[in-house]
Each structure stands twice: as structure tokens, then as C-alpha cells.
Amino acid sequence: xxxxxxxxxxxxxxxxxxxxxxxxxxxxxxxxxxxxxxxxxxxxxxxxxxxxxxxxxxxxxxxxxxxxxxxxxxxxxxxxxxxxxxxxxxxxxxxxxxxxxxxxxxxxxxxxxxxxxxxxxxxxxxxxxxxxxxxxxxxxxxxxxxxxxxxxxxxxxxxxxxxxxxxxxxxxxxxxxxxxxxxxxxxxxxxxxxxxxxxxxxxxxxxxxxxxxxxxxxxxxxxxxxxxxxxxxxxxxxxxxxxxxxxxxxxxxxxxxxxxxx
Numbered sequence: 596x597x598x599x600x601x602x603x604x605x606x607x608x609x610x611x612x613x614x615x616x617x618x619x620x621x622x623x624x625x626x627x628x629x630x631x632x633x634x635x636x637x638x639x640x641x642x643x644x645x646x647x648x649x650x651x652x653x654x655x656x657x658x659x660x661x662x663x664x665x666x667x668x669x670x671x672x673x674x675x676x677x678x679x680x681x682x683x684x685x686x687x688x689x690x691x692x693x694x695x696x697x698x699x700x701x702x703x704x705x706x707x708x709x710x711x712x713x714x715x716x717x718x719x720x721x722x723x724x725x726x727x728x729x730x731x732x733x734x735x736x737x738x739x740x741x742x743x744x745x746x747x748x749x750x751x752x753x754x755x756x757x758x759x760x761x762x763x764x765x766x767x768x769x770x771x772x773x774x775x776x777x778x779x780x781x782x783x784x785x786x787x788x789x790x791x792x793x794x795x796x797x798x799x800x801x802x803x804x805x806x807x808x809x810x811x812x813x814x815x816x817x818x819x820x821x822x823x824x825x826x827x828x829x830x831x832x833x834x835x836x837x838x839x840x841x842x843x844x845x846x847x848x849x850x851x852x853x854x855x856x857x
Contacts (some may be wrong), residue, residue, distance in 0.1 A: 599764045628679045629732055634742040635676035639800060643829025645690045650816040650823065651709035651754055652694040659695065665835045666691035667769035668827055680723045688715040690751070692825055706758035709814045714774050717746025717784055735792065742786040742804055749773035750780065771851025774803040781809035796835040
């Protein structure tokens with residue numbers, strides 16, 4: 596069940612944090628990394644593809660999966676680099692989840708269709724593989740990193756039999772405890788990303804994250820896949836804030852400099 600995914604990722608977070616803490620001690624004094632609460636904040640915008648991989652999907656029929664199982668998503672992020680190799684980010688993701696399942700594994704007709712609106716918020720730890728392996732450089736052109744964390748997903752939609760019109764499951768629409776009555780569920784995240792430096796403060800970002808739900812009942816069907824999950828693969832722009840305080844201008848009394856008596 597999906598609790599295994601949550602427990603595994605939770606243990607992974609603890610191990611990553613221990614690794615990050617020990618690595619930070621090793622790199623902190625040699626890297627020249629700028630420290631401070633106002634340093635290394637970044638804001639990002641992204642857009643990408645959401646693909647659903649639950650029981651109402653066709654993992655063995657990739658043609659159907661890519662035709663009917665992909666929908667648009669977009670989001671915003673705020674992140675801070677704590678040390679040369681680790682940081683954290685918060686994200687808000689909005690989009691849709693779609694999937695169809697024409698047949699069950701035994702070949703019998705399924706005729707299932709899943710559709711859901713999605714509003715997700717999450718917070719994650721990030722690990723820079725590039726800085727961990729090659730050391731920190733402030734102007735490095737490419738940075739590859741890993742992601743692991745948790746969030747809350749808000750869902751509103753239904754699973755139907757598209758041949759008969761029967762509703763298998765309907766969720767949200769004011770009946771849930773999430774945003775605007777959406778159904779809310781815990782999400783565990785794990786993914787990879789790459790930043791490409793375009794300018795001193797501007798980066799191109801490519802990221803792909805797997806998102807596991809807290810149970811196996813999002814689509815209302817239990818038929819082989821032990822957990823409902825989805826993937827978000829995006830491309831975006833990240834802006835790095837600069838809060839450097841300007842140096843105060845100093846003035847010189849020309850009369851004093853020249854030794855002119857007043």
C-alpha cells in the first residue's frame with residue numbers, strides 16, 4: 596500500500612538530512628558560500644505535463660497513456676539555498692489529472708475514465724549533486740539536484756464508466772475538507788531537477804517529480820497498482836534575488852583635504 600512509500604520517503608528524508616548536515620560542515624569553510632537569512636532566495640515559474648499512474652491508467656499501453664493520460668499543469672516556487680549542497684523549496688501546483696483504462700489485465704473491458712482538478716502545496720529538501728561531487732562554484736553553468744519531501748493535494752473530479760455513463764466515484768464538490776470543498780490527501784514527493792544558468796540571476800529549470808498519494812482510493816478503483824501516483828515534469832524560469840546592501844558613499848571635505856583654513 597501507499598503507506599510503504601510514505602515510510603520509505605520519510606526515512607529517506609532523515610538520511611538525506613544527516614548527509615546534508617555532515618557534508619555542509621565539510622564544505623562550509625572552504626566554499627566561499629554566502630551565508631545569511633537574506634541570501635540565496637529564488638522565485639520560480641513553471642509549466643509542464645501532469646501524468647496520472649493509478650489503477651485507472653494503462654501503464655502497459657503507452658500509446659493510450661500518452662494520448663489520454665497527460666494534462667497541463669503550472670506552478671510557482673520559492674526556494675532558499677542553505678549551504679553549498681542543500682536547501683529547501685516550497686511549491687504550489689495547479690492542473691488536471693486525466694486517465695483512461697479500456698481493458699483490465701485479463702483482457703476484459705474496463706471502459707474507465709478518471710478526471711480530476713488538482714491544487715497541491717508541498718515543501719521539499721533539495722540536494723545539489725553537482726556541488727556535492729565537484730565542490731561549490733557561485734557561477735557554475737549547470738546544477739543537478741535531487742528532491743524529497745511532503746505536501747497536501749486537493750482533488751475534485753470523478754471516475755466513470757464511459758461506455759455506460761455510470762459514476763464509479765465522485766469526490767470534492769464541497770464534500771471534502773480541502774480547498775473549496777476539495778478532497779485532501781497527503782503527498783510524498785521524490786524527483787530530480789537541473790538548473791541552467793542564463794544570466795547572473797536568471798536560470799532555466801527542468802524538473803521531474805513523482806508524487807505518491809496517501810492511499811489507493813483516489814480514483815475509486817483497486818486493480819493491481821498498489822498506490823495512486825502521478826508525475827509532474829516541467830520547464831520554468833528561476834530568478835535569484837539579490838539583497839546586497841549598497842555601500843554608503845563617503846564624502847570628503849575638500850577644504851580639509853587641501854588644508855584650507857576656514
